[in-house]
Amino acid sequence: MSSAIRKNCFLISKLFKNVNNCSKRLSSHFIYFPDNEKPVDGETSKMNMMQAINNAMDITLKNDPTAVVFGEDVAFGGVFRCALGLQEKYGKDRVFNTPLCEQGIAGFGIGLATAGATAIAEIQFADYIFPAFDQLVNEAAKARYRSGGQFDCGALTVRTPCSAVGHGGLYHSQSPEAFFAHVPGLKVVVPRGPIAAKGLLLSCIRERDPCIFLEPKILYRSAAEEVPLEDYTLPLGEAQLLKEGDAATLIGWGTQVHVLLEVAQMAEEELGIKCDVIDLQSILPWDEDTVCNSVKKTGRCLISHEAPLTSGFGAELAATIQEECFLHLEAPIARVTGWDAPFPHVFEPFYLPDKWRCYHTLAELVKY
Amino acid sequence: MALKTSAGFLRLKHLKQVVRLLSAHTRPETVINGGKPAEFPGAKAPYVTQMKFLNETSYDPIPIYRVMENNGEIIDSREEPNIENETLINMYNTMVQLNNMDKILYESQRQGRISFYMTNYCEEGIHVGSAAALSPRDLVFAQYREVGVFLYRGVTVTELVNQCYGNHEDPGKGRQMPVHYGSKQFNLVTISSPLATQMPQAVGAAYAFKRVPNNDRCVICFFGEGAASEGDAHAAFNFAATLDCPVIMFCRNNGYAISTPAIEQYRGDGIAARGPSLGIQTVRVDGTDLLAVYNAVSRAREYAVTNNKPVLIEAMSYRVGHHSTSDDSSAYRSLEEIKKWNTDESPVQKFKLYLEHKGLWDVESDKTWNKEARNIVIKTMQEAEKKKLPNWKEMLEDVYYDMPPRIQKQMQQMEEHLKKYPEHYPLDQYQSD
Ligand SMILES: Cc1ncc(C[n+]2csc(CCOP(=O)(O)OP(=O)(O)O)c2C)c(N)n1
Ligand SMILES: [Mg+2]
Numbered sequence: 001m002s003s004a005i006r007k008n009c010f011l012i013s014k015l016f017k018n019v020n021n022c023s024k025r026l027s028s029h030f031i032y033f034p035d036n037e038k039p040v041d042g043e044t045s046k047m048n049m050m051q052a053i054n055n056a057m058d059i060t061l062k063n064d065p066t067a068v069v070f071g072e073d074v075a076f077g078g079v080f081r082c083a084l085g086l087q088e089k090y091g092k093d094r095v096f097n098t099p100l101c102e103q104g105i106a107g108f109g110i111g112l113a114t115a116g117a118t119a120i121a122e123i124q125f126a127d128y129i130f131p132a133f134d135q136l137v138n139e140a141a142k143a144r145y146r147s148g149g150q151f152d153c154g155a156l157t158v159r160t161p162c163s164a165v166g167h168g169g170l171y172h173s174q175s176p177e178a179f180f181a182h183v184p185g186l187k188v189v190v191p192r193g194p195i196a197a198k199g200l201l202l203s204c205i206r207e208r209d210p211c212i213f214l215e216p217k218i219l220y221r222s223a224a225e226e227v228p229l230e231d232y233t234l235p236l237g238e239a240q241l242l243k244e245g246d247a248a249t250l251i252g253w254g255t256q257v258h259v260l261l262e263v264a265q266m267a268e269e270e271l272g273i274k275c276d277v278i279d280l281q282s283i284l285p286w287d288e289d290t291v292c293n294s295v296k297k298t299g300r301c302l303i304s305h306e307a308p309l310t311s312g313f314g315a316e317l318a319a320t321i322q323e324e325c326f327l328h329l330e331a332p333i334a335r336v337t338g339w340d341a342p343f344p345h346v347f348e349p350f351y352l353p354d355k356w357r358c359y360h361t362l363a364e365l366v367k368y
Numbered sequence: 369m370a371l372k373t374s375a376g377f378l379r380l381k382h383l384k385q386v387v388r389l390l391s392a393h394t395r396p397e398t399v400i401n402g403g404k405p406a407e408f409p410g411a412k413a414p415y416v417t418q419m420k421f422l423n424e425t426s427y428d429p430i431p432i433y434r435v436m437e438n439n440g441e442i443i444d445s446r447e448e449p450n451i452e453n454e455t456l457i458n459m460y461n462t463m464v465q466l467n468n469m470d471k472i473l474y475e476s477q478r479q480g481r482i483s484f485y486m487t488n489y490c491e492e493g494i495h496v497g498s499a500a501a502l503s504p505r506d507l508v509f510a511q512y513r514e515v516g517v518f519l520y521r522g523v524t525v526t527e528l529v530n531q532c533y534g535n536h537e538d539p540g541k542g543r544q545m546p547v548h549y550g551s552k553q554f555n556l557v558t559i560s561s562p563l564a565t566q567m568p569q570a571v572g573a574a575y576a577f578k579r580v581p582n583n584d585r586c587v588i589c590f591f592g593e594g595a596a597s598e599g600d601a602h603a604a605f606n607f608a609a610t611l612d613c614p615v616i617m618f619c620r621n622n623g624y625a626i627s628t629p630a631i632e633q634y635r636g637d638g639i640a641a642r643g644p645s646l647g648i649q650t651v652r653v654d655g656t657d658l659l660a661v662y663n664a665v666s667r668a669r670e671y672a673v674t675n676n677k678p679v680l681i682e683a684m685s686y687r688v689g690h691h692s693t694s695d696d697s698s699a700y701r702s703l704e705e706i707k708k709w710n711t712d713e714s715p716v717q718k719f720k721l722y723l724e725h726k727g728l729w730d731v732e733s734d735k736t737w738n739k740e741a742r743n744i745v746i747k748t749m750q751e752a753e754k755k756k757l758p759n760w761k762e763m764l765e766d767v768y769y770d771m772p773p774r775i776q777k778q779m780q781q782m783e784e785h786l787k788k789y790p791e792h793y794p795l796d797q798y799q800s801d
């Protein structure tokens with residue numbers, strides 16, 4: 001088969017010489033801003049986000065004999081290869097494939113955690129987490145509460161790739177953080193790159209509450225940083241102020257942080273203003289102090305996420321910000337988000353809250 | 369799935385015999401409960417005095433129905449379906465067309481012309497055999513690896529290629545990834561990526577058909593052996609059985625779900641074994657034998673429509689290609705393993721030999737049609753590539769029947785934005801107002 005294909009490939013390239021290429025719409029919509037600050041001293045290694053996540057799971061499997069890693073196609077590393085090599089290293093009883101069933105994966109993970117094991121579950125795409133919704137929302141989130149604190153499944157972490165990749169269409173692009181942010185009892189985290197991913201994932205794994213760890217899949221390979229090799233954690237519930245200014249507060253998480261960093265740069269060059277850029281990181285619980293202190297300082301706020309506008313997590317932020325910072329606000333809080341439609345395949349460049357939409361809104365915001 | 373050596377497991381008149389079977393052979397026969405079966409609402413079964421766990425070895429494996437030998441010869445002439453020569457040739461042509469489409473579109477993804485693709489190698493017989501046995505009015509719920517069904521129904525290569533490009537002639541308006549075909553005209557429900565969701569939907573559709581006076585339609589639902597692990601699969605089987613729905617639940621068991629081999633997907637006797645246990649008429653066939661698939665689906669269809677009952681078919685096959693263009697299967701299986709499915713067990717090869725035995729086909733006609741089939745795809749691709757993508761506004765259409773004011777407002781915002789920043793958007797690739 002493959003030789004036939006190779007031959008065909010040659011013939012087709014000849015035939016198609018004159019036809020326009022469509023690479024423009026497949027190119028990525030953001031510039032990656034690597035983290036230069038290291039959370040701990042010591043030896044580092046250049047890792048992309050996939051490798052940093054692999055490293056966090058490796059550390060866990062090494063130090064916690066109860067820890068297991070599982071999900072669809074996880075044995076060979078998972079479709080994004082985050083678990084690559086872990087089965088060889090730790091054995092088939094610790095890193096393994098499950099049958100193809102997300103509700104099963106979540107329920108199985110809850111059971112593991114209930115019985116004292118550390119469960120690291122992978123859902124192949126965040127778009128496919130919905131069959132597990134019942135287990136996560138009604139079971140994982142409520143286990144401690146309904147048992148009067150006797151039982152819990154805090155040792156469960158569900159990792160799942162989320163958000164846009166350029167060509168994912170309806171079911172390989174969604175950012176479902178807001179669904180889970182509506183569930184008291186869960187913690188929801190989205191990293192923006194390798195250093196953050198390692199520290200936050202290790203926190204989630206050790207956290208006493210069940211965590212949903214949403215990994216922007218476009219960053220797996222495109223983002224590389226010098227990641228400390230040793231064990232470190234980054235606190236959940238804390239945002240990071242990545243850039244400082246006084247004109248406005250820009251808030252995002254995951255891939256969108258990089259869009260906002262570029263927007264802040266554009267605003268500096270084009271409008272001569274400086275902005276605070278905040279990576280929320282923790283969606284639930286979120287860092288009201290960092291956000292509100294910044295907005296009180298700047299008086300203007302732009303929130304941006306890939307998920308649709310209506311009932312997106314930006315709505316929760318905006319409501320709290322206006323409550324806490326009302327007298328400091330110089331303009332209505334702005335939201336730049338995906339539109340209220342499913343995530344479309346060929347229209348992705350028009351759907352995303354890209355730098356031009358964010359920049360335009362910011363320019364209006366500071367003029368208000 | 370009869371209990372070993374006993375065909376009359378559930379027939380109550382053979383109660384005594386059954387009691388003997390399930391108990392230890394050394395014990396004398398005892399009559400329990402006056403020889404009457406239990407009357408629990410949940411089970412009408414005989415009583416026994418010895419406990420015995422049943423497991424997969426308690427039953428013979430469900431056999432695999434075949435009509436053809438690998439060399440294309442009919443094994444039992446009574447099983448050779450009576451299909452007109454012209455139809456036979458059309459069936460073969462569809463498989464070859466499918467192969468050519470797969471080769472070229474797979475490669476075109478490699479060159480970045482389309483964003484994604486999935487091939488169908490070694491499952492061509494499943495597609496064409498089942499499609500040919502159905503009425504064109506039967507409703508199809510597909511998973512994604514069934515494009516041969518679409519071709520056989522009459523969807524053109526052009527329509528399929530347009531979908532892969534997401535251009536303005538794609539009936540799905542460019543919204544879905546490649547291979548998510550759908551055609552209302554040909555009764556092919558648009559494919560959705562989340563696995564197994566189509567299964568209970570197919571059952572519901574069959575229930576609706578059943579209620580139509582003088583119904584002569586059934587529903588067929590395709591799904592992989594991997595998808596069969598989802599909760600929705602169980603729901604579908606159980607609904608189909610309890611609500612008596614004229615639906616054919618067709619499992620394509622190709623041995624893999626991405627990298628996960630069948631042995632890690634389920635234990636026991638495959639997907640077929642689930643049928644009888646849920647009260648569903650079930651058959652297992654060789655999916656590389658087009659005629660076996662054809663017979664199974666024809667008889668399943670007749671049974672389903674006549675009796676308003678579901679049928680489960682498990683067609684055994686092998687996924688010869690990578691899972692998709694996002695996958696490299698050399699990471700989890702050997703080339704050696706693939707070989708025989710590409711040669712001796714190739715459904716296309718077997719069916720070609722069958723046609724040759726019948727004098728309907730020869731090397732020359734094969735060469736000619738392969739060349740033509742290939743040209744059809746290449747020509748279509750050249751045209752598809754020149755076609756613009758749909759107007760960006762299609763992004764916000766069809767979310768609701770009527771566009772709510774909030775979405776209208778968003779459309780307006782984007783329109784103004786594009787007026788201001790046109791140079792930052794690939795507008796020239798999309799149709800304009
Ligand atoms: C709910 C859900 N979970 C996971 C996936 C990702 N996924 C796509 S195809 C696939 C394997 C399916 O295997 P199978 O059903 O055997 O079909 P095959 O690809 O072998 O034809 C997986 C896991 C998905 N599409 N939907
Ligand atoms: Mg399969």
